[in-house]
Amino acid sequence: MAGHSKFKNIMYRKGAQDKKRSALFSKLSREITVAAKMGTPDPDMNPRLRAAVGAAKAQSMPKDNIQRAIDKASKGDGENYEEIRYEGFGPGGVSLIIEALTDNRNRTVTNVRTAVSKNGGNLGAPGSVSHGFDRMGLVTYPASAGDADTVFEAALEAGAEDVASEDDHEIWTAQDTLHEVARALEPVLGEPESAKLAWRPQTTVDLGEGEAATLLKLLDALDDDDDVQTVWGNYEISDAVMEKLG
Template identity: 85%
Template sequence: MAGHSKFKNIMHRKGAQDKKRSSMFSKLSREITVAAKMGLPDPDMNPRLRAAIAAAKAQSMPKDNIQRSIDKASKGDTESYEEIRYEGFGPGGVSLIIEALTDNRNRTATNVRTAVSKNGGNLGTAGSVSHGFDRVGLITYPASAGDADKVFEAALEAGAEDVTSGEDGHEIWTAVGDLHEVAKALEPVLGESTGAKLAWRPQTNVEVGEGDAATLFKLIDTLDDDDDVQQVWGNYEVSDAVMEKLG
């Protein structure tokens, strides 16, 4: 368990979460509704819903919006969403896994394929890149939760498998089946997390140069702007020097 390695955000580049507020709330609302519809509408009895609500709170989503999303599922007053995973390659040979929730498979497939092809990438078949990732649980905390030593000790005690900490915050990795138990065990020590979800963690990273990084970030931003796309995972690594050049 490596608790002091440099923090790496494999989901988004720094600053990518400055997306439109309405689009972000739409994605969060969709996940809450789907989670509530698939299980019980009580977060204490529904780990996926609990994680979705935690993510919404971390983004300051109003309580009324959260409750409205749960109520939609309880009343059956919602579209039927399908979970879809796309796999492919981005600029610089980066492997990408794109997760979506959609009520129109054809629309989403067209939008995702267009975004990828216009930004130096191409989609592959199912399994074309996921073999290079591990399916794991991911719990995130802000830097304010504590220093690296405190978070490392808490995660170790809770049964986590790995921790990465840095100035941006902490990522706590777990086995898939342990995600929600570890998350619960961490709350009394570190407080409520900013997210607890299943994740794709790359087994190896690809270092991306300035030119490819600029195109890659444009691709990720384009995908993030699509309401159907919930999450983009990649095995890219960008140096601090390149990040500074790109601003």
């Protein structure tokens, strides 16, 4: 079990979330409704819903919005969303896994393909890049949860497999122990920012300034799509390059 790793999960939303808060809340609401429909509307009895509600709270989503999303599922209201995964390539040969929740498969694939192709990439066939990733559980805490040693010890006791502590703390688990580990961490570290299944790359690709700039435009375009929930990738962008890109 390593105590530190340079890998960051590629959920490119953090830097822009303030100016896109309404869109972010919409995506969080969609995940809550889907999670509640797939199980029970009680977060204590539904691990996926518990994680979705926790993620919404971490983004300061109002309680009324959270409850409204759960009520939609309980009453059978709203759209029926389908989970879809797209795989493809970005600038510099970066591998991308794009997860979406949609009520219109044709609309979503058209929008995703357009965003990718206009920004230096292309979609591939199912399985074209996922073989280069490991499907794992990921529990995320802010830096304020504790220092790296404290989080490492808590994760070890909870049964996690790896920890990466940089700007925040990423605690990696086997996918079938995600919610067990997340629950074991709460008494020590508090409620996590998120607890979800994730795609962790087996190797990463270092990007130069030009490729990084194009990739960030691609990630912004995908983030602007209401149907796209999460984008994972195997890229690394150095601090020096990020500073140049501003």
